[in-house]
Amino acid sequence: MIRNYLKIAWRNLARNKAFTIINILGLALGLACSLLILLWVQDERSVDGFHANGQHLYQVYERTYSDGKVEADYFTQGLLAEELKRVIPEIQYASAREWAMPATFAVGDKVHKMPGTAASSDFFKMFEYPLLEGTFETALSTPSGIAISRKMAELFFGSPEKAIGKSIRYENRSNLTVSAVFENLPAHSSQQFDFLTPWSDYVKENAWTRHWGNRDPVTFVQLRADRNGAPMDPAKVEAKIQDFIYRYTPKITGHRVELALQSYPEKYLHSTFKNGQLDGGRIEYVRLFSLVAVFILLIACINFMNLATARSQKRAKEVGVRKVVGAVRGALMGQFLSEALLLTGFAIVVAVGLVAVLLPAFNSLTGKQLTLPFAEPVFWLSLLGLLGLTGLVAGSYPALFLSSLNPNRVLKGTLRFSGGATVLRKGLVVFQFSLSMILIVGMIVMYRQMAYFQTKNLGFDRENLLYIPLEGELTNKYDLFKEQASTKEGIVSISRMEESPTGLGHHINDVGWTGKDPNLITSFSNTAVGYDFVKTLDLRLLAGRDFSEAYGTDTVNFIINETALKKIGYEQPIGQPLSWGNRQGTIVGVLKDFHFNSMRQNIEPLIIRLRQKPLWGNILVRTEAGKTQEALASLERIWQELNPNVPFAYQFSDQEYTRLYRSEQVVSTLSNYFAFLAIFISCLGLFGLAAFTAEQRTKEIGVRKVLGASIPSIVRLLSTQFLKPIAIAFCLASPVAWYVMKHWLQGFAYRVEVEGWMLGAAGLLTVSIALLTVSYQAIKAALMNPVKSLRSE
Template identity: 45%
Template sequence: MENNNLKTAFRSLKKDRTFSLLNLAGLSLALFCSLMILLWIREQKSIDNFHNNGKDIYIIYENLHVEGDINSSYRTQGILAAPLKEKIPEIKEASNVAWLKDEPDRAIFKVNARQYQFETIFADSNYLKILSYPLLAGDPNKTLNSPKSICISESMAKALFSDPNKAIGQIISYDGKKDLKITAVFKNQPPEASQRFDCIINWPTFLEENTWAKDWGNVGTNTLVMLKKSADPKLTAKKIKHFVDTYVKPDNHYRITLGLQRYGDSYLHDKFENGQISGGKIQYVRLFRLIALFIMIIASINFVNLSTARAVTRAKSTAVRKIIGASRRSLIWNYLTEAFIVTLLATLIALFAVAAALPGFNQLTHSHSYIPGKDPIFWAKLILLVLLTSLAAGLYPAIMTTSFKPIVFLQKTLSVNKNSLIFRKGLVVFQFVLANLLIAGTVIIFQQIHYIHHLDLGFDRNNLIELPVTSNIASKYEAFKNKALQINGVQSLSKMGENPTSVGSLTFGVSWPGKNPNDKIMFNNAAIGYDFVKTLKLHLKAGRDFSKAYPSDTVGYLINEAAQKVMGLDQAVGQPLNFWGHQGSIIGVLKNFHFSSLHDPINPIIFYYGENKDWGNILIRVEPSKTKVVLTSLEKLYKNITGGAEFTYTFSDDDFNKMYQKEQLLSKLSGYFSFIAIFISCLGLLGLIIFAANQRTKEIGIRKILGARVGSILKILLKEFAQLIFISIVIATPLCFYLMQKWLGGYAYRIQIHWWVFLIAGCVSVIIAFFTVGYQTLKAAVANPVDSLRSE
């Protein structure tokens, strides 16, 4: 019986080649897109979920309750881990880490007079007990257990000593500050690790360099904990919620609470709202999962439409099979077998296409997706997808087609069932609603990305080079600055403790005369050098920049308009200001500029003197047409001054773009998938117009004999489809407006959605659809009526 079903199904597919190819093309394309998306989602969900004790590993997040507002982040106190482990019995291990959720430091290491740069983080001795980075050499009980210990990666060990086993016990110089002993070599991190680094330096070294981290009033580092197997995470979260109250006394204006989040979830769920985890990258995962579903629905609708449209042409064969004894069940199985064969062939085609396209897709998405050939769960899901798609595409046509009585077929009185026709039209409307949603949504996303990249940030991020301040250059900064300014094409040079497009440091340690001592106002802050305003091309509202001509500027401060507003100062310049216990005065007020993501409003910020600080970035403004020449000269100068150290740099514009990689990815992929969705929809339209033209061949012939022109016949054939597309546009417009308003709500600075966006989306779908069916319609309209009426 099964063999007979297969033969019948193949015979039917071969007979109706046009419809079979249209179905195969639509399903192949849909499955290709869906598989690409699902593999990307699989890769995203695997990040930080490879650790052996993953279910028990948690990251601490901190809620700062200030004047009724809650500011949440993963930044915690640098001395939090040890007291947590000591006082909370459910915690098995705890570790302070810097920087788990931020970019690692790029430190200089010296071995045998040769210098190297490696990405560096800091952690205490429990770190490698919590996270699963297998050791290739060294004693796991002695890693990072002394103030002079360092653990390095396999690649770093090979770069320095050619063999990981030779690295153990070796002494290397760190940033010219101290010598460190290698106590362990860990295996290189897998692609699933969110944080990339080459080595881990002991925590006491970090505290020596960053004394602020010893104060319970300052936050900035991260804290990881591993719970005991018997521990209840919810109960543990309640116990640690007010843990910091012992060290930082709360009041009605300010308090700190702690929360627990499984570390494996923190990559995708990294946004907070009112002290609770509320989203993050998971929103993009959900969105692309929805797009994959949309595309599969559109392709399945094509299958259903084309199959039900073919019901009339297959009527006689179905009737004959019923009369000679075929049961309805066997006929339904035959249709489902046919759907399964098409879906299976489409899946095989899609798999080959995915294998070929994955390298380019990974480059586009900055991911490491792959076809997991040895993962039975993946193949089980793929088989389930094939079965569900076959069922979704084949069940309704099978039931509908086999429901007719044989006598109706054989008497040639069969007409298209009205309910079937309405259902088919509804499916066409539905698939074009989805296609229009994707088109309009893509246009709005593109507009927002364009708005971000062309918004006046209040400073010029173009032609701005950033050199990291390492130990090689820190002590020689003045000499480097003086010679760099003599290079043709260098306009100005300054220094900044952070990245100008992403200032993350926060503090409450700001006071001024008249401030309510109970008020807790949070300020961003950054150290800057001379000529900062000039180099960034900022705009001064009042006062001046830091200047060597004023020695008192070493205790002077620059603030922005937002800071002046929260301070309530009409005339801020000259007013006294206390920052971290250092008394000084305000020397200038900057017009507001964006120093963080456009998702956030502009916060108060204070800039303090940092010309002599040994961290941060050197900022160099160059003439637009001389960037390449300047970089060559800067590299030569840098190596001469530092004794041949590696010259590394970034562009401020690139740093800015990195902040919006997710949005750029969304824009690109949405564009591709929108085109594919409309293309698949048009494949279905093409099949339906072919069917409609074939069904009305004789009608068209008679109309032409009676004098009807080609234009009027085209109008008759296209009118129905035009109405369906118009209805889909009317439905999609308000739905898309609502969804995109919610997405734009995540930006403090965003575009307004205009009506013409939906007009463009509608016109695009109409034009593409009509180009798709136009040729076939015209072919039917200009056909010789003699050919269509000859049989009569």
């Protein structure tokens, strides 16, 4: 029987090639979109899921109650990991880790820049990064040692075996010995690095890590298993460490710091805080696109329903004859479902082909390394499930509808469709276009927000600003580099900075001033800079001056921003005392607030000090407009003279700023594609409904033409009736789109607003595209010979 169903289904599909092609195209596009999103969602959910100890791994974060606010972040004290392991018996391992930064390495004439950081000796015991050479105990505990990846070992030494015990030059200032080689990190790891140095060495070079008032590294812990091998209850451990900081620092009224734990495998998708609590993150995009995949697939299925009912007049007599000769309704439903499944099968084949073609571009856009997992049985089971689900959903309404037709009415030629059936079909169109409008509004709002980021005045000039990493010999020869480069054509000003102007992450609490409430602790962002900093960034001074070599006391003085001044409360700040730990100085300048982090965050209090002998950071170079290439050529020549063992590297300020919003840009671009795809597939459905309507009103159109109706009037008659469902879709979609995008924008401290014109533009665009789609069928029907129309049966 099934074979018979499929044979008849094939004949029907082959007989109606245009109908078949449109249906396959609509379903294939919907299925391809769903498959791409499914692959992306699976990849997102698999990040950090490969660690064997994953159920025992946690990341520590701090929750701060101060100034009537509750805030939280992952910055912790450099001493925290070691003390947690020593004091809390439930913690088996603990590791501090700094943020990954690129560094230059050299072995002989081989010089390469590799990303990496410093970590505690327990790091490899906690995370599933297999060691190819060396041991867990010595990998990060050997002084002046370094653990490198297979990639780095092969690059410098030829193989992991040859690398172990060899010396490698680090930043052209020290020699490190390879103590371990680890396997290249998988793409599903949120941590990405090619080398790790011992935390003990990092602490020796950074005295601030030994003070509980400074926060910057992140801290990981691994809890012990209970007697049955089950994971330890993290809530109980969290309760024990909540006030852990106050073992080492005194409590202050009005200010409290709590430690909390987050499951490490969950951190990648859940990393956003709101009012001190975890509240979303990348998981929002996973949920959003999962919903988009379902919606687009539904839109494609609705198209099938509409196109199938549009052809119902041609299939009605077939149903009538089958019923007269004894076909039962169940058999007819099986026949129509078989057609839907067969057509869906073809669509899936086309969809897989489309995905294979689109994956390279999709990977380039999303930064992923997705592939079609043909070798995995789960993939084929998923396709089979998608085939069955899509075929049943798409074919259910046509099967139920066509199998219910009355054979007497059908064979007498008096078939008319009930008002309920018409309402259902138009309701499906309303649903389609509602979803399309929501996606279009999302596309417009995201585009506006991205444009806002790019055009907003950050408080400093991003144009013609270069960042050059301060590394190698330049840490000692910076002053000479600046002196020589400042005389070259196209270079306006040069300074330096420990971080970059849009990436300040270090926080301190030990800032003091005259009249400060002893119970008040305020977190300050901070950085160290060189002379001409204000001039090079083109910052605006509200009071005072930049650091200057003319003032010898500037080595202990400070520049603060507007927000910091509000916290401190000085009415006349210039010359007023300010302290940072043991450093006692005065305020010499107040900067107008500028954005030094993502616009997801409010501008924080900022304190800036002068550092004469930098160990690391960036050289900031302001070039003259139109002469950037000449300036770069001069900078490279000077670099090669003063720092020949390190390759010259630079980046533009705009490039780094753009990276802050990589996720949002990807989402915005994908939304554009999905919105276009949704409206295109929806219009295929509208095309089907228009064809159905024209088919139903063939004789009416013939009579109107015989009575003198013009072609434009008939086109208007058939076209304008479709404005009603689209108008309803606009009314339904507008509040939903407004709410969804309003919620999305709440994640940014600085944002655009959802304005009425955005909703109106989405509606106008949808109406225009819909009318163009409908007009084809309307004009075709209006041009039909009335004689043929009146003779049609």
